[in-house]
Amino acid sequence: MNLPASPAHIRIDSLTFDYGGARPAVDALSFDIAKGEFIGLLGPSGCGKSTTLRMFAGLLAPTAGKILIDGQDIVSRPSWKRNLGLVFQSYALFPHMSVAQNIAFGLHLRKVGKEELASRVASALRAVRLEGFAARRPSELSGGQQQRVAIARAIVIEPEILLLDEPLSNLDARLRDEMRFEIRDIQSRTGITTLFVTHDQQEALTMCDRIAVMNAGRLEQIGTPAEVYDRAATPFVANFIGRANMLPAVLAKAAGVPQLVHQGMTLPAPGPTDLPPGASEGSELSVMVRPHAIRLKAGGGGLTGRVTRRVYVGNIIEVEVELPGGQNLVAELRPNSEEAALAQLGSETRLDWQSSDMRIFAA
Numbered sequence: 162m163n164l165p166a167s168p169a170h171i172r173i174d175s176l177t178f179d180y181g182g183a184r185p186a187v188d189a190l191s192f193d194i195a196k197g198e199f200i201g202l203l204g205p206s207g208c209g210k211s212t213t214l215r216m217f218a219g220l221l222a223p224t225a226g227k228i229l230i231d232g233q234d235i236v237s238r239p240s241w242k243r244n245l246g247l248v249f250q251s252y253a254l255f256p257h258m259s260v261a262q263n264i265a266f267g268l269h270l271r272k273v274g275k276e277e278l279a280s281r282v283a284s285a286l287r288a289v290r291l292e293g294f295a296a297r298r299p300s301e302l303s304g305g306q307q308q309r310v311a312i313a314r315a316i317v318i319e320p321e322i323l324l325l326d327e328p329l330s331n332l333d334a335r336l337r338d339e340m341r342f343e344i345r346d347i348q349s350r351t352g353i354t355t356l357f358v359t360h361d362q363q364e365a366l367t368m369c370d371r372i373a374v375m376n377a378g379r380l381e382q383i384g385t386p387a388e389v390y391d392r393a394a395t396p397f398v399a400n401f402i403g404r405a406n407m408l409p410a411v412l413a414k415a416a417g418v419p420q421l422v423h424q425g426m427t428l429p430a431p432g433p434t435d436l437p438p439g440a441s442e443g444s445e446l447s448v449m450v451r452p453h454a455i456r457l458k459a460g461g462g463g464l465t466g467r468v469t470r471r472v473y474v475g476n477i478i479e480v481e482v483e484l485p486g487g488q489n490l491v492a493e494l495r496p497n498s499e500e501a502a503l504a505q506l507g508s509e510t511r512l513d514w515q516s517s518d519m520r521i522f523a524a
């Protein structure tokens with residue numbers, strides 16, 4: 162594996178799980194997690210996120226590979242010996258117990274003394290801002306409050322790792338936004354290393370220190386939100402995180418300088434390190450550019466196209482431009498800008514973008 166030699170807090174090494182389908186559900190997954198990091202496991206439904214989390218939790222034994230915590234492989238350790246806090250999308254609170262009793266449950270199992278138990282429950286309640294709710298039953302709480310109880314129950318045992326499995330997906334949109342910040346705030350204050358499973362790119366971008374993007378059981382890229390968004394390593398990542406235009410182009414050379422050509426039109430020039438490895442004259446490439454990076458202009462160089470759609474979305478105007486070969490590009494423009502005024506339905510326009518705003522992949 163291409164993992165660095167330094168010992169990480171958590172090292173996932175070639176982790177694999179095979180349900181016996183056409184391909185393994187999790188396929189040789191490898192990456193490191195630092196102490197206190199908040200890592201997102203992001204990908205479409207069926208990419209293997211839950212299976213990975215279940216191997217962490219000890220609910221599934223890997224077909225192959227290791228999960229090392231401080232150098233110790235935990236895969237043969239039973240779930241209850243792993244010192245994990247688990248929060249699921251269904252909060253799974255005990256309905257007949259009070260909030261305080263729910264939170265204390267794991268401490269009872271660990272035979273924590275009465276006084277320490279009371280003080281730890283109180284401090285967990287403070288951490289999730291539910292001080293006044295200790296005596297309530299779960300049915301007397303809102304969805305967001307129930308999820309906070311589930312988090313308090315997970316962190317009260319002072320776990321080494323917190324596993325969050327789509328914890329926000331049962332909440333309505335407004336609560337979900339609030340809870341994003343709350344969960345991140347609780348995690349920052351407690352410093353617990355956290356693995357957060359989500360299929361929601363917005364959630365991953367706003368909450369995580371780093372995001373591991375998965376596709377069909379494999380790791381596509383791991384990086385900070387800015388890295389996976391701005392420096393997508395693969396077309397899959399570019400398309401899955403944020404919106405992306407993909408434009409086919411051929412690599413040409415003019416006076417020894419590489420040029421990207423689409424249907425006879427020259428695109429902004431690629432930088433020396435922008436081309437994919439092995440690309441040479443005549444290579445077919447795929448150029449990715451974000452809608453917000455495309456600029457419309459009245460004249461000058463760049464591509465030519467016709468505005469075929471113009472939609473006002475409030476903070477932006479979304480414009481679709483059809484190129485002569487039939488390919489469409491979506492641009493996001495600021496309302497009241499000069500270029501928005503240019504982009505009238507049916508009009509001809511030129512378009513352009515900064516070289517640094519494109520990513521170039523092998524086609």
Ligand code: ADP
Binds near residue numbers: 180206211
């Ligand atoms: P995600 O959490 O990303 O939606 P999962 O880890 O649940 O993905 O599933 C990964 C793959 O494994 C999917 O193709 C899914 O159909 C398959 N899978 C999940 N659970 C089982 C199971 N119990 N038996 C067989 N296949 C399964």
